[in-house]
Amino acid sequence: MSDLPPSTPLQPPKKVFVKTYGCQMNVYDSGRMVDTLAPKGWESVETPEGADLVILNTCHIREKAAEKVFTELGRLREHQANRAAQGGRMMIAVAGCVAQAEGAELARRAGNVDIVVGPQAYHRLPDLLARVEAMPGRKAARLVDTDFPVESKFDALPEEASARGASAFLAIQEGCDKFCTFCVVPYTRGAEFSRPAADVLAEARRLVAGGSIELTLLGQNVNAWHGDGPDGRAWSFGRLLRAVAEIPGLDRLRYTTSHPLEVDDELIAAHRDVGVLMPFLHLPVQSGSDRILAAMNRRHTAEHYRRVVGRLREARPDLALSSDFIVGFPGESEEDFEATLALVREVGFPQAFSFKYSPRPGTPAAEVKEGVVPEVVKADRLARLQALLGRQMAEFNASMVGRRMPVLLDRPGKRPGQRLGRSPYMQPVHLDAPESLDGRIVDVIIEGAGPIALAGRLADGERTAA
Ligand code: SAM
Ligand code: SF4
Numbered sequence: 001m002s003d004l005p006p007s008t009p010l011q012p013p014k015k016v017f018v019k020t021y022g023c024q025m026n027v028y029d030s031g032r033m034v035d036t037l038a039p040k041g042w043e044s045v046e047t048p049e050g051a052d053l054v055i056l057n058t059c060h061i062r063e064k065a066a067e068k069v070f071t072e073l074g075r076l077r078e079h080q081a082n083r084a085a086q087g088g089r090m091m092i093a094v095a096g097c098v099a100q101a102e103g104a105e106l107a108r109r110a111g112n113v114d115i116v117v118g119p120q121a122y123h124r125l126p127d128l129l130a131r132v133e134a135m136p137g138r139k140a141a142r143l144v145d146t147d148f149p150v151e152s153k154f155d156a157l158p159e160e161a162s163a164r165g166a167s168a169f170l171a172i173q174e175g176c177d178k179f180c181t182f183c184v185v186p187y188t189r190g191a192e193f194s195r196p197a198a199d200v201l202a203e204a205r206r207l208v209a210g211g212s213i214e215l216t217l218l219g220q221n222v223n224a225w226h227g228d229g230p231d232g233r234a235w236s237f238g239r240l241l242r243a244v245a246e247i248p249g250l251d252r253l254r255y256t257t258s259h260p261l262e263v264d265d266e267l268i269a270a271h272r273d274v275g276v277l278m279p280f281l282h283l284p285v286q287s288g289s290d291r292i293l294a295a296m297n298r299r300h301t302a303e304h305y306r307r308v309v310g311r312l313r314e315a316r317p318d319l320a321l322s323s324d325f326i327v328g329f330p331g332e333s334e335e336d337f338e339a340t341l342a343l344v345r346e347v348g349f350p351q352a353f354s355f356k357y358s359p360r361p362g363t364p365a366a367e368v369k370e371g372v373v374p375e376v377v378k379a380d381r382l383a384r385l386q387a388l389l390g391r392q393m394a395e396f397n398a399s400m401v402g403r404r405m406p407v408l409l410d411r412p413g414k415r416p417g418q419r420l421g422r423s424p425y426m427q428p429v430h431l432d433a434p435e436s437l438d439g440r441i442v443d444v445i446i447e448g449a450g451p452i453a454l455a456g457r458l459a460d461g462e463r464t465a466a
Helices: 024-040 065-085 096-109 122-133 197-209 237-245 265-273 290-295 302-315 334-347 375-398
Strands: 014-020 042-044 053-058 091-095 115-117 143-145 167-171 214-218 252-256 280-282 320-327 351-356 404-412 418-422 428-432 441-449 454-458
Touching: 014 024, 024 042, 024 053, 024 122, 024 167, 024 214, 053 065, 053 096, 065 091, 065 096, 091 096, 091 122, 096 115, 096 143, 115 122, 122 143, 167 197, 197 214, 197 237, 214 237, 237 252, 237 265, 265 302, 290 302, 290 334, 302 334, 320 334, 320 375, 334 375, 351 375, 375 441, 404 428, 428 441
Parallel strands: 014 042, 014 053, 053 091, 091 115, 115 143, 167 214, 214 252, 280 320, 320 351, 428 454
Antiparallel strands: 404 418, 404 441, 418 428, 441 454
């Protein structure tokens, strides 16, 4: 029997579809946007068809980002028309860094956008939606909220509305004060902010209680995190890692993205001592040339990076590194580029992301008119760098064959009966395994290696553990 009085109409849940572009922080934010809407009767759906609200959570890091959003908005028109033909209404919200950077322009140019909301204001989505819903006659309401409000959005966000699965993201730090000359993040995400340790620990405990066994702590400069600990003392990021690692039931801990200038003794010691901290670190360097690093305002040299890596590897000899590289930054000569290749050969990166420099409006590097590297040269350098990085990745993968390694199974593979998981080094691993093992860490014998992924079989005894 329902407790509701007979006259109360049962409202079907309203449907929200979120499309996420870009980094892990956006994946986390998308989940949190759904959390803010859940108490107001919204449920998340997998496709835009029939949705009452579509949120595009956008990325502005490289060019064509805004164009991609306009293209997607164009595609959504048909869904909106279908919804209107059924007597309904599909609202559209643009969130994320394109919303922050191009909010006014978006609202002006795109006739079908109702809400533009920046990355620091999305906790106010329910309020914005209520205002749009109260304007049924307007084709698109065009509310723009791209403030960096004084209140922290983290204080306003509700607890997670649903479990996040075996592997979960947790934002602990946001924004950036580093102002690399190529980068929009300090303008779209705002100043560096660290969440209090107690809040981070509470969210981490909830995620683990909800079934997550791997946590990835997130921040644009995650290792710049600092704050007061629950013991009243000032905590470093290394101290926070130790505290999170102690949560019973947590098997794997990761963090991303780090800055080489923020790797301190305590963080290095954590890599030595904390068993659940995975032996894999994404540590962007961008270039191997000191001249270019200075022009990028990275405030460290290639030698500093080598030293940091050396100390980390002393602490954790099996540490595998990943990095970000930009080729064709203004003024980059062939010699500068060769210095990047030399650094890559010396350090060795089993994984990496590499990009052609893309001028971002509003950043200092975009104003530089001298030494602009022609597109063909950028493309050639990127191809040479990626060939080297590809060889390093393939060699690292090949070195795994014959090893027994723990793999966190978290999704179906391509073939029936196949599952896909992640090694401690983030390599995708394909194997035959029952679905009942999903969300578990199992021992796998690696039998084959491709350029990107590994293939293996369950080690003896694992199948019976299912
Ligand atoms: N905070 C991180 C750091 O300091 O390395 C990275 C943040 S950014 C979201 C991710 C990567 O995008 C950067 O490391 C850089 O390689 C790349 N990136 C950022 N701006 C870029 C631009 N204007 N052109 C090309 N790549 C860019
Ligand atoms: Fe962008 Fe540099 Fe800040 Fe990373 S450290 S987010 S690259 S400004």
